[in-house]
Amino acid sequence: MQIGANSLLQEMQTLSGEIKPNGLTSGITQQVANTSGSDFGQLLSQAVGSVNSLQANSSSMQTRLDMGDTRVTLSDTVIAREKASVAFEATVQVRNKLVEAYKEIMSMPV
Known part of the structure; x- marks a missing residue:
């Protein structure tokens, strides 16, 4: 299965429009969207x-x-x-x- 960086980014941007913004999804998708020219390691x-x-x-x-602490709720x-x-779990995947x-x-013949 071939996955290109551009197609993956487009898919994430499409999905981000369908997800309600909250702390997790908006922060990670903004990081991905803002790093178009940066290093993969970064x-x-x-x-x-x-x-x-x-x-x-x-x-x-x-x-x-x-x-x-009464300021923190169970929910x-x-x-x-x-x-x-x-x-x-996403990081592990x-x-x-x-x-x-x-x-x-590494298993490809040279």
């Missing part, structure tokens, strides 16, 4: 940093909820945890695709 680093910040936020909200905590979980592509390239 893009990957930004994406991992975004996932890390979502997980840190989720952990912080969980701790605050456990400590009895907000669950939503933050699910955002972090979805972002992490991207990693799996990259490893698969690398193996395929």
Whole structure:
């Protein structure tokens, strides 16, 4: 299966119009849209940093909820945890695709 960077970006932009903007989807799609000429490593680093910040936020909200902070609700905590979980799963899938592509390239005859 061939996936081009431009077709993937167009697909993401199309899907971003169908998704209601929130902290997770709008932030990641803006990062992808703004990095048209930047390095792939930098893009990957930004994406991992975004996932890390979502997980840190989720952990912080969980701790605050456990400590009895009245400003944090259970629903907000669950939503933050699910955002972090979805972002992490997407990162794992991207990693799996990259490893698969690398193996395929390395197995090509020269």
